[in-house]
Amino acid sequence: MAKQQRRRSKREDGDSGSFVGRWLKRLFITGFVVGLLAVVALAIAVWTTMNSLPSYSSLKASEHGQTIVVRARDGREIVSIGPSYGRWLTYDQIPESMRNAMIAVEDRRFYDHYGVDPVGVLRSVKVRVETGAFRQGGSTITQQLARNIFLNNNKTFDRKAREAILALALERKFTKQQILELYLNKVYFGGGAYGIDSASRLFFSHPADELSVGEAAIIAGLVKAPSRYSPTADAEAAVGRAGTVLALMQQQGFITAGEAAEVDLDTIELKPEYGQNSVRYFTDWVLPQLDFIVPDTFEPIEVWTTLDVGMQRAATTAIQNNVPKGAQGALVSLDRDGAILAMVGGTDYVESNFNRATDALRQPGSAWKLFVYLAALEAGFTPDTPIEDKPITIDGWSPRNSGGNYAGMIDVRAAFAYSKNTVAAQLGDEVGFGTVASMAQRFGITSPISTYPSMVLGASEVRVIDLTRAFAAVAAKGTSVEPYGITRVTSSSGELLYERRASREQLLVAPYVAAQMTDLLQTAVSTGTGRAAQIGRPVAGKTGTTSSNKDGWFLGFSSGVTTGVWMGRDDAKRVPGLQGGTAPARAFADYMKVAVAKRPVEEFDTEVKLPSWQLEPDDEAWFGQPGDYYFVDEQGNRIEPYGGGPDGNYAAPPDDGWRPGDPRPGYEGERGYRDGGYGPDGMSPSAPPAVDEDFLDRATGREEPQSGSSQQQGRQQGASNRQQQSGVRTDDSGVRVIDVQAALRDR
Incomplete structure (x- = not known):
């Protein structure tokens, strides 16, 4: 009985053992089969991908992105935007120190893996577990090449899987030397530079085959974070990163301790940065317009602009030499047809790329009186009309003159020249504040305008380019002026893609009104608040100063050039001593002396020819x-x-047969007007308005x-x-x- 029980117990134990064994065997077989299928699938994917890869010559010729060359009005290149590709260097032409530096910092087992490095992946996972973050990448140089050529930078599992397959395929199709050659000629190093030759020329002003060990270490260190370690953006960070690269090269045996000690990174000369200057304010404003005027194309293009290099340099110097400490400055200069000759959006583009000439909204102060007086002149006032400068109150608002004094009975010309606030308020009240707002909109002010009484003193914010445009229209005898910066766009082969056509001009005010306004503006410079803007030839202009000296303006024109200058702080805090007739007027004069130097002297036509x-x-x-x-x-x-x-x-x-609404004899148009509502003399309405x-x-x-x-x-x-x-x-x-x-x- 006992023997039978022992036999039964052994049999049950054997059955139990065979059950676990059978499941383990099944799991092993299943895992083996799945793994085998995965390997087969991977092999098929790699083989298929390898056969679909472009040839080596095709990969060499491929480029990413669109290169845009911006040219000044004289044809010289002022900036190149987008990818920049230098000379292609073969594997043997690439300095050995450059090859070693890149391998040391990006893929130390480059010559030992087959496109994907399991050791590197495990090392990356280990660092992730120890630090809680992926501080060390597991991608090989081959994987980075695959990503740069064929994929994007999305951090998804799908992209990583495709990247691995592409890397394996690249390793099967090309040699290690070819892969490294492709990589070093195509990897992005920041600043628009693709490839080591472009980077070397950008940062060190010489080709890549002349790179020293220290320079190679700086370039190799850029791949991880091109913007953070760029020598032009942060030289200290670039040198620190290069020191890490040299240490890795020594650790991996590419250089000795003595060779590493001989490299003095602090003595490496960097190329001065010419691209990040005030010209970029202009290109930042003008290039987005290509989306509307040029058909979609990835072909390199050349943009021919209105910018005058000499005037741009003079404008930059004028702002930098005159702007008060801690303040910013902006300048826009227009030719008589609206072509932008110079644009400065700030004192330092590298420090701040915010374009204050086109984007900032600031109160214009007394410069706004241009529209008040235009409305008054159109309503029948003249420069000689007598008016009293005295304390007034309008709807509970009591404006004061600068200095708090009042001149008594004066004429409109003197009131404008000395920027009398009380007179501007009286004129605005006389013609209507809505009329003044309408005049400003007529002359191109696009920002919101209030119609409260204080609006006559510049309470509504404006852009520098808009206010400069308004003054340019006065210089054009009351005709509209449209600022523009692009004259034509061509492909790299010379094909014309766009050419600007002259915009249709509109008569904003009668020429006799513009002549009277020019009379006032000229007086403001010759004897009034704008005397600092005198340049030895006729100038017409107006100052502007806001409360607490937060903003200072001067806008004016001479010899066909109209220029607007603004100064102030970005945080709108007070700038001690800032007035439109001081620093802005001096900057205007410094610039205009250069801008009009080669132009003939033009006297203003202020003779009023009444209709x-x-x-x-x-x-x-x-x-x-x-x-x-x-x-x-x-x-x-x-x-x-x-x-x-x-x-x-x-x-x-x-009864002469005429009825209201019928054309007057001798006039054209269904409402009895000719030339857009102006009479046969081209100067004024054919009949008085209501x-x-x-x-x-x-x-x-x-x-x-x-x-x-x-x-x-x-x-x-x-x-x-x-x-x-x-x-x-x-x-x-x-x-x-x-x-x-x-x-x-x-x-």
Whole structure:
């Protein structure tokens, strides 16, 4: 019985052992089969990939990205954007120190693996476990080459798997020497440089076959982080990284301790950085426009621009020499057709690439008065119109002049020249703040504009380029000016891809208004707040200073060149002593002396040629409608115009067939205007615009409500003078009486 039990127990133990054994065997077989299938699949994938790889010559010829060469107006190259490829160096032409430095820092087992290094992968995983982060990459040089040529930098499992297959395929198809040659001629080193020859020329000003051990260590150290270790961006970081590369080369036996000690990284001369200067403000502004004007292409292109290299250099110097300490400066200079001759967006592009000339919104201060006075001149004021500089309050707002003094009765010209804030406020109130805002928009101001009374003193923020454009339109006798920077775009083979066509000009204000405005601007420079902007030839311009000296402006023109200068802090804090008539005006003068040096002296045409409807107004325009007045002869006897009837009613004027809305005889267009709403003289509307009661008061001498203000008294006195000159008087009953003979004599 006991024997049977022992036999049964052994049998059960044997069955149990055979069960575990069978499962282990099955797992082993399954794993083997799966592994075998995986190896077969991998072999098939590698073989397929290998056969689909381009030839070695094709890989050598392939380039990534688009190269854009930007040229100045004289054709010289000012900057090259995008990938830069140097001369292709064969394996034997590449210095041995360069090959060794790259292997030491990127793939120490390069000659021992087959494209993927399991040892390197395990080492990377170990570092990950010990430090909690992937501080050491497991990719081989072959994997990096595969990624640079065929893949992107997405850190996904799928990309890593394809990268491994491509690396294995590359190792099967090409030799180690060919792979290293491809890698060193194609890897990105920062600054747009692809390949060691381009990097060597960019950083050291000589070809790569002349690289020293120290220079090779610097270049090899860039691959890990081209921007962080770039010698031009951070020389100290680049030298520190090169020291690590030299230590690795010594550790792996590529150089001896003595050779490593002989390398003095601090004595390596770096090429001065010419690309990161003020020209880049201009290229940063102009190149995005290619997306709209050039068809999609990956072919290298050349962009021909309006930038004048000499003027750009002068503009940069003018800003840097005059900007107050701790402040920034910006400058935009336009030719008479809108071509940008120079653009400076800051004092140092490397320190800050923010373009203050095109992107910053700042308060213009008194420079905004350009639009206030344009609106006033268009409404009928002239530079000689008398106006009182006195304390005023508008809707609870009381502007003050700089210095707190008031000049009393002056004319519009003097008020503008000395930038009288109270006068600007009166003019804005007179013509309407909405009218001033509309004038600014008409002249190209694209930023939001408030219509509060304080807007006349520049409370609304503007861009330097927009305000400069407005001054350029005044210089162009009231014609619109569109800033532009690209004249044409060609392919590297010379094919024309784009050519600029002249923009359609629009008449923004009548030329006589622009002439009067030029008169005011010229006076502001010759005798007013802009005297520091004088350059020995006629200059017209305006200063601008905001409260607490946060912003300083000067904008003006001479000999066909219009330039705007702004200075201030990015954080909008006070800049002690900053005023538009100081540093900005001096920078303007320093630049303009160079900009117009080779141009003929041009006198400003400030002669006001009034249109015919102002020189010879008809009775309807000046004196109202029939029924509002009656005519008298020299003896004072009443005359009925148009033949009044015995019932005292006025007869209708002769019917000439014209009806409201019909073209006037001799004028074109469905609304009776020619040339976009201006009359046959090309200077002004063919008929006076609709007028308000205030205009009629001043034109006909109608009495105004007594307010006690000197301004109104002055207007009444002026109206009285005009009444006497035109034969208009008011009888005791308050009816206006017109002396026909006197009126005719005056005409």
